[in-house]
Amino acid sequence: MKNIILITKREYLTQVKKKSFVILTLLAPILMIGFGLLIAFMFKANESSSTFNVVDKSGLFVGNLKNTDQIKYVFVPEVNEKTLVATLKDMDGIEGLLIIPNLKEQNYEALQKDTQLLINKKIGFDTKSKVAADLVKIIRKEKIKNLGISEAQMKNLDESFDLNTKNIVDNKSSDNDLSFGVKSGLAMVLMYAVFMFIIIYGVRVMRSVLEEKNNRVVEIIISSVKPFELMMGKILGVTMVALTQFSIWITMSVIGALFLNTGFAAMKDQMPGGEQSAEMMKKFDFKQIAGEVSHILLEMNVGLIISVFIIFFLLGYIFYSSMYAAIGSAVDNETETQQFTMFAIIPLMVGMYGSITIMNNPEGPLGFWLSMIPFTSPVAMIARIPFGVPAWQIIVSASLLLLSTLLMIYIAGKVYRVGILMYGNKATAKELWKWIRS
Numbered sequence: 001m002k003n004i005i006l007i008t009k010r011e012y013l014t015q016v017k018k019k020s021f022v023i024l025t026l027l028a029p030i031l032m033i034g035f036g037l038l039i040a041f042m043f044k045a046n047e048s049s050s051t052f053n054v055v056d057k058s059g060l061f062v063g064n065l066k067n068t069d070q071i072k073y074v075f076v077p078e079v080n081e082k083t084l085v086a087t088l089k090d091m092d093g094i095e096g097l098l099i100i101p102n103l104k105e106q107n108y109e110a111l112q113k114d115t116q117l118l119i120n121k122k123i124g125f126d127t128k129s130k131v132a133a134d135l136v137k138i139i140r141k142e143k144i145k146n147l148g149i150s151e152a153q154m155k156n157l158d159e160s161f162d163l164n165t166k167n168i169v170d171n172k173s174s175d176n177d178l179s180f181g182v183k184s185g186l187a188m189v190l191m192y193a194v195f196m197f198i199i200i201y202g203v204r205v206m207r208s209v210l211e212e213k214n215n216r217v218v219e220i221i222i223s224s225v226k227p228f229e230l231m232m233g234k235i236l237g238v239t240m241v242a243l244t245q246f247s248i249w250i251t252m253s254v255i256g257a258l259f260l261n262t263g264f265a266a267m268k269d270q271m272p273g274g275e276q277s278a279e280m281m282k283k284f285d286f287k288q289i290a291g292e293v294s295h296i297l298l299e300m301n302v303g304l305i306i307s308v309f310i311i312f313f314l315l316g317y318i319f320y321s322s323m324y325a326a327i328g329s330a331v332d333n334e335t336e337t338q339q340f341t342m343f344a345i346i347p348l349m350v351g352m353y354g355s356i357t358i359m360n361n362p363e364g365p366l367g368f369w370l371s372m373i374p375f376t377s378p379v380a381m382i383a384r385i386p387f388g389v390p391a392w393q394i395i396v397s398a399s400l401l402l403l404s405t406l407l408m409i410y411i412a413g414k415v416y417r418v419g420i421l422m423y424g425n426k427a428t429a430k431e432l433w434k435w436i437r438s
Contacts, residue, residue: 003224003225003226003229003233004229004232004233004236005233006233007225007229007230007232007233007234007237008232008233008236008237008240009237010233010237011208011233011234011236011237011238011241012237012240012241012244014237015237015238015241016241016244021241021245025245025248025249026248028249029249029252029253048070048124048127049069049070049071049072050070050071050072050095050096050123050127051071051072051073051074051093051094051095052071052072052073052074052094052095052096052097052098052117052131053074053075053076053084053094053096053097053098054073054074054075054076054097054098054100055075055076055077055078055080055081055084055097055098055099055100056075056078056100057078057099057100057101057102058100058101058102058103058111059103060100060103060138060139060142061100061135061138062075064138065134065135065138066134068130070126070127070130071127071130071131071134073098074094081099084097085097085118088118088120089120091120094120095119095120095121095123096117096118096119096120096123097117097118097119098115098116098117098118098131099115099116099117099118100115100135101114101115106146108139108142108143111139112135112139115135117131183386183387184359184386186305186386187355187359187382187383187384187385187386187387188356188383190305190309190382190383190385190386191352191355191379191382191383192352194309194312194313194316194317194378194379194382195348195351195352195379197242197246197313197317198316198317198320198321198348198378199345199348200242201238201239201241201242201317201321202317202320202321202323202324202344203324203341204238204241205234205235205238205321205324205325205328206324206325206327206328206337206341207328207334208234208238208328209231209234209325209328209329209416209420210328210329210331210333210334210337213328213329213332213420214332214333227413227416227417227420228413228416228417230416230420231322231325231329231412231413231416232409234325235318235321235322235325238321239314239317239318239321301388304385305385305386308381308382308385308389308394308398309382309385311398312377312378312381312382312397312398312401313378313382315378315398315401315402315405316377316378316379316401317378318405318408318409319374319378319401319404319405319408320344320348320378322405322408322409322411322412322413323343323344323408323412324341324344325412325416326411326412326415326416326419327340327341327344329415329416329419329420330415330419330422330432330435331419347375347376348375348376348378348379350370350375350376351370351375351376351377351378351379351380352379354366354370354376354380355367355370355379355380355383355384356383358370358380358383358384359383359387362383362384362387362388362389367380367383367384368393371384371389371393371397372393372396372397372400374400374401374404374405377397377400377401378401381394381397411436414435414436414438415432415435415436417435418435418438419435
C-alpha cells in the first residue's frame with residue numbers, strides 16, 4: 001500500500017502541476033458556456049421574418065390573422081390578385097402571396113384544398129407550419145361558432161383530466177409531469193457524468209501507461225515497485241485528478257448559478273410594467289420553478305442516491321480503468337489501441353442509450369438486466385436510482401460489480417505485468433490469453 005500511495009501521489013502531482021491542466025480546468029466551464037451561447041446565437045441569427053400578401057376571398061381571415069415577429073400578413077384587394085401573381089418574382093420585401101378562395105356552403109375541406117401560398121424564394125419549414133397553424137386556428141373558431149358552441153364552452157370541453165394515482169406499496173403519490181421531468185433530468189445528468197468520466201479519464205490512464213512504456217521510464221520504475229502497484233497507483237492518481245477537476249467545476253457552477261439567480265432577480269425588478277410583461281414573468285417565474293424543483297429533490301432519498309452514485313461511480317471507473325491500463329500496456333502506439341478500446345466503449349454506450357429507453361419503465365426487464373450486468377450497471381443503475389430501486393437489486397448489482405471489478409483488476413494486472421515490457425510485438429487475443437494464464 002505504501003508504494004501504491006507514493007505512485008498515486010506522484011501521478012496526481014504530475015498531472016495537476018501541468019499548465020494545460022490548470023488552463024483547461026479554469027477555461028472548460030467558460031468554453032462550455034461560450035459554446036452554448038454560440039449555438040443560441042446561431043439559431044437566433046438564422047431566424048428570419050417573412051411578409052406575405054394575403055388575398056382573402058372568403059372574408060374569414062381579414063383582421064383575424066395576427067402579425068408576429070416572424071410573420072407579417074398584408075391584406076390586399078381581390079382585384080389585385082393577377083397583378084400580384086405576375087409581379088411576385090420581382091418583389092423585394094415580400095416573400096409570398098397567400099390566396100384563400102371563397103368559402104362555399106361551409107365546405108372547409110375545399111377551402112383548405114384550394115388555398116395556395118405562392119413564394120418567390122425558399123422559406124423555412126417552421127414558417128410554412130406557422131402559416132398553416134394560423135389558418136387552422138381561425139377555421140377552428142369558425143367551426144365552433146357554426147356549431148353554436150361558445151369559446152368558454154369549448155375551453156371547458158378541452159380541459160385535461162389530471163389522474164391522481166397512489167402507490168399502495170410505498171404509500172406515495174405517483175410522479176406528475178414536473179416530478180418525472182426532474183427525476184429524468186437528474187438521471188440523465190448523473191448517467192452522462194459517469195459515462196464521460198470513465199471514457200475521458202480511462203483514456204488518460206491508458207495514454208499515461210503507453211507514454212511511460214514508449215519512453216522506457218517504466219523499466220526503471222518497476223525495478224523498485226511491482227507492476228500491479230504501478231498500475232493501481234496510476235488508476236488512483238488519475239482518479240484524484242478527475243475528482244479535483246470535478247470539484248472545481250462544481251464550485252464554479254454553484255457560484256455561477258448564484259450569480260445568475262441574482263441577475264435574474266434584478267432583471268425582474270427592472271422590467272417595465274404592462275400586461276405582456278406580467279404574463280411573461282408569470283410563465284417564467286424562475287423562483288417558483290426552482291422552489292418546486294427543490295421540493296421534489298428533497299422528497300427523494302438524496303442520501304441513497306448519493307451513496308449509490310458514489311459506489312457505482314468508483315467501482316465502474318476502476319473496472320474500466322483497469323481495462324484501459326491493460327490495453328495501454330499491451331500495445332506500442334495509440335493506433336493499435338483502437339482495436340481494443342471498442343471493448344470498453346461499446347458496453348458503456350449500450351448501458352447509456354439503453355438507460356434512456358428504460359426511464360419510462362425503470363422496473364422493466366431491460367432496466368433490470370442492464371443494471372445487473374457489470375459492464376452496463378455503472379450507468380444503468382445510476383439512471384434508475386432517482387425513480388426508486390428495490391434494496392435487494394442494489395445490493396446484488398453492487399456485489400456483482402465489486403466481484404467483477406476485483407476480477408478485472410486481477411486480469412489487468414496479469415496483462416500489465418507482461419505487456420509493460422513487451423516491445424515490437426503486436427498483441428493478439430491469443431497472446432493476451434497466454435499472458436493472463438501465465
